[in-house]
Amino acid sequence: MDKVLTISEISRRSGVAASALRFYEERGLITSERAGSGHRRYPRSVLRRIAFIVFAQRIGLSLTEIGEELAKLPADRTPKREDWSRLSGIWLKRVNARIAELERLRDGLTACIGCGCLSIDRCELSNPQDHAGRNGPGPRYWM
Amino acid sequence: MDKVLTISEISRRSGVAASALRFYEERGLITSERAGSGHRRYPRSVLRRIAFIVFAQRIGLSLTEIGEELAKLPADRTPKREDWSRLSGIWLKRVNARIAELERLRDGLTACIGCGCLSIDRCELSNPQDHAGRNGPGPRYWM
């Protein structure tokens, strides 16, 4: 039984909205077969791919970056340990960097309360240098 | 000498673009006096307020939230230790929560490599439940 799934089934099982799934397909992050009716039909393997996307998003990657990461995985076969560990190395660095930054900010936060200086500006916690320098329009999120 | 500063001076010292400073003023996050010419003039205290904003942003607060936090601070006097520690308590919780999540994700990441299962979907690292359930349009960032 090589059961294929409809978009609403995939949506329910993955927790990702159907509209988002169509959007991901448009962006080339996932693919689908079509039934005679033109309706999307997904193999169960797409759930793994979606999990990958959601996971990477939570880690802080943009959809563009996720697309690049997915492109490194073999499209034909199930990813092997080395494919996976190659990717996760980059991810690990990113997560660690972000954790380190948050810890730095947190420590500064408690230090400022502890010492009573109340001067985040002088404490240089906000550290303009490493956040400034992004140009162009659009929202700028940290990470 | 009660020197006031121009917008470009504030911009240079804070690392925040002049356009962003005007935007913050429009949003009510900072205020300015005006010179006879109509040009903005800032007291040096605004630098502290901007540092506060930048810091809070890096911690993950939206401008709306930052506005609410700033509203809790006394506008007339320099914030005292208790004002400051009241705020930072909430922040601390948030930062800790985010750090905890990132650590959970990271541990799952290394575990998946270590055990070789390569199945983030079955490992439930992506955990649909705590990320789904945000409705409405617009981008949905974690945190």
Add this chain to the structure above:
DNA sequence: CTACAAGTTAAAGTGAACTTGAAGTCAAGA
């Protein structure tokens, strides 16, 4: 055959946090 749910596409809308552009004002220096 008729409803009705579930799917399709393409285009437009959304929220956040700004930036950019156009058109104008003002003071100081050559």
Add this chain to the structure above:
DNA sequence: TCTTGACTTCAAGTTCACTTTAACTTGTAG
């Protein structure tokens, strides 16, 4: 006087990750 540079406002543009809407087609139940 002319030019330059720094400032002003207001409206519109930008990016991201989607959602919503409109108009339409398909599959299934009664």
